[in-house]
Amino acid sequence: MNELISALIRARSEFQPIRKDKVNPFLKNKYATLDAVLEAVEPALRQNGLTIVQTTEVNGDQTVLKTSLYHESGQSISGHYPLPQTDDPQKLGAAITYGRRYALCAILSVTADEDDDGNAAHTPTPKPAAANGRGTITKAEWEARKRSPAQA
Structure with missing residues (x-):
């Protein structure tokens, strides 16, 4: 794991600023799309022998997004992000894209949203x-x- 962590530390110092290229129409906050996050981090990951692989898996009756960070040495770390259950392919596709962005940011410890101090997670009772x-x-x-x- 030491080679992966060393390479990740080097890569993080080379990440470009993540461009917040969209505005949430409901909360009016800016956020970075998955493409903007990838654009900011992929060159530094490649230069340091790292790559991200994201796949979906079915665990029992739950579909999850698996995000893995691999180093050229063979070392890797992974995380799982549960996806909502739906029969609507468009909703599933949107959930996968949303999950990919959050899982990618989590595994790399980067931020793609404005910090709202948790306000978006709290919806006041009307x-x-x-x-x-x-x-x-x-x-x-x-x-x-x-x-x-x-x-x-």
Whole structure:
């Protein structure tokens, strides 16, 4: 493992800055596509005898993305990223691309997203809208919710 780690340390010092080339339309944050990440890291990986291989595997009823970092010495490290179960080939393809980007960044310890301090992982619970459409509830609506929250 020592040769792989030494080569990875050298390669990391040669990685180009990862260009954040897309904007998430929902969160409005910038991120790097898989192509942008590969463009930034592949030349340094090759120069240091390293390559990435990403394949899908089925473990029981779960499909996983396996990401392996190989060194020319034969040493390697791997990680597994579970993929969502779906019968829709387009959704699976999108999940594989998304997983490839995250797994690649993880195995190389690089970042392809803006640091939002975990805010994207936390979605606030929406407040119930008032029945009267004014954003406030009447006393009668309040009493009804207190008596039967599930029906209000």
